Amino acid sequence: MSKLILTVDDSASMRMLLKTSLTAQGYRIESANDGQHGLERMDEVKPDLLITDINMPKMDGFELIEAVRARHEFRGTPILVLSTEFSDEKKARARSAGATGWITKPFEATKLGAAIRRVCP
């Protein structure tokens, strides 16, 4: 069974772009449109990897990561941040929240694939 990835992004085009790109690389994709929805979807689909945006309405990416990490069953689940931001401050925040890796938008399919392989077997 191929790996299941949950993508959380408030932009529909970004979700579709991720889905197109990752499906082509053999992953199964589920998605959610904000942090809160993402947290609900985590429980439902229990993905092998979470890829989340940072700036989202309702619950942002940092809060989502913290909430996911706080759950025992997701302690070992890799979490990648996918954001246009790249400041060290934001990355440090993501790390302390519990993120495993960071991909800067716009992403290139092969680099995204490599970043995923680095955290998710």
Place this chain on the structure above:
Amino acid sequence: MSDELDEIQAIFFEECTEGLTTAEQGLSAMQAGDVSAETIAGVFRAVHSIKGGAGAFGHADLTAFAHKFENVLDEVRAGKIAPTPGVVKVMLSSFDVLSDHVETAKGLAPRPNDAAALAALEKVLADKGAADESGAAPAPAPAPVIEAAPAPAVAEDEFGFTPVAFSLDDFDAPAAPAADAASWTIRFKPSRAALANASEPMLLIRELETLGATIESVDVSDVPPLRDLDPEDAYFTWVLSMPGDVPRNDIDDCFDFVAPDSLIEITRNEVEAPAPAFIPVPVIEATAPEAALEDLIPFVPVMATIEDLTAQVQQVVADLAATPMTPTPAPAPVESAAPKPASEASQTIRVDLAKLDLLLNLVGELVIRNSILADRLSPADRQRVELPELARLTRQIQDNVMSLRAQPIKQAFSRVPRMLRDLSAETGKQIELETVGETTEVDKGVIEKIGDPLTHMIRNAADHGLESTEERLAAGKSPVGTIKLSAEQKGARIFVRVQDNGRGINRERVKAKAIEKGIISPDAVLSNEEIDQLICAPGFSTAETISNISGRGVGMDVVRSNVEALGGRVEIHSVPGEGTTFTMILPLTLAILDGMIVRLASQRFVLPLAHVLETVQPEPGQVKRTSPDTEVIDMRGEYVPVKRATEIFGLNDDRLVEDSLVVIVESEHGKVGLVVDTIDDRREVVIKSLDQNLHPIRGLGGATILGDGSIALILDIEALVASTSRYTPKGLAA
């Protein structure tokens, strides 16, 4: 794949439109003094999303501009730049340029000149910098308060990562070629923190192996005795060797996110001076963080020194001691903070419009079958088979399906603020916009078609309606003119109003002009309302000078014809000295028409009610023949040409006009009296397009199915009246 991307891009452009609307509303709110964190964050997110998508689809100019704009917004969001009126003004004009960039990305406009806006944004950023320096600058603490441990934040800053803005150029650029025999030596020890974040060192090493790395050795000297071994900590240090032709950046990419926490040493071994295998000489490369952020200089990550590592270890230990072993507290209760209905992203799905149209068409059929059924049953049967209940349900389904096509009119209004800012700049008038009822929902087709009329009405109000500042002051009015844009639903109609508080219509001048242009006769007696309506007469323009704004060769007559083409009408109400209100009265939907069922030469037709002015039973002598081919009807002194069905469609009609009814209809091309046998009914009809089955027929706008199952053609009044004025009846009948 390419099609798929185009499709996603189309969605991205839709999101841009939504984002721009959100941003504009937020900025307008900020202009009005609402500088709440929520409002600012909304604007930031909108611009940020546009930037993200633009990058993904390779719109470099849009990305670059959005980036600069976002920088300012981010500083405002962080409270580092105060949202003063001046700053908000810069943001509003940046917003306009951003909108232009989006149009450019869509391929609809040439690249905008954004130099001025960029400079203004730069200045806002620079001024903030200046303020920081003059004020109490957050200078780095000269000595750390906690002894022995340098502040971890410093370590974070200095050991940040590559801010690689993704671009294909990165891959095209040739990597610095290295001597064949050169190689990299990599020492890597993951941190406990990295493991806690689900980093798996083996995966990282595997990724390095795909680049060509081989494991030289594994240093296990840190592994403690079994009883001290913490299964959640990392003890191994891997030493790998990598061929020298692998670009340094590729190696750094692998370590990107784990670098600050972990021990990573990358050293280059040239052929001349091979480094010792096990004790590489660390080369520390430091980069100033601010330079790295701004300049997009290829940024070379640095390696952790032993001191930093020690500091981090101490910090981790301190953190552990300080934190009770409980799960991270749940995030702040976002829900209760501000449960705004607007931001409650309702669950939505995107549906192909064609599917909705098909559904609407089918429901239309259902409505028709329903009335056929009702016609065929006796009144007693109707009650018995619960037909009323069926009719009610059908009606509900129809309403609901139509509401699926409905969209907030906000979309049509969204262009207005920008337009008014431009108009204000062009005319030097101060204009304030007030918007009411943006959430009123209208059929998508209607929204798409009222853009142009609305634009024209707004331009007209700003240019002709509102006075100059001096005139206003002289008249004892506020120097700021107001344009109120409102929408409301009444029954099956939507009222869209553009109301200005300007000078009102100068009726004397309008009338004089209309006489001069031959639109009315010099002795015509007109009511105030009729004079006001002259503004919409074809070829009418009262602007004393042809201005750049509304004097573009098209006038309010185009507004009227556009609105009438939608089955609506325009009303004008003006009070001298107080202002003018233009009202577009539009149907809620384009799929259903309010019609008058008439008989022409024994056949039934539907006359769109929006065009009907009145019906008359002609008195003897009221209809006059002015030439062998032309008849007119005398309507209180105004002569209206009369059209017969015979002439229009070549039907057999030998009735006398006096035995018939004349329906006076009005269109852009003037009034016409249509001779009809009888008027049967007034009802809403479901419009069925004929386009797919027949070539366009002049004078027919479609067909409908009546309650008895028979078909009635819908008359296209515009085309009919236009024919009257442009062609001889004989030519038409042919």
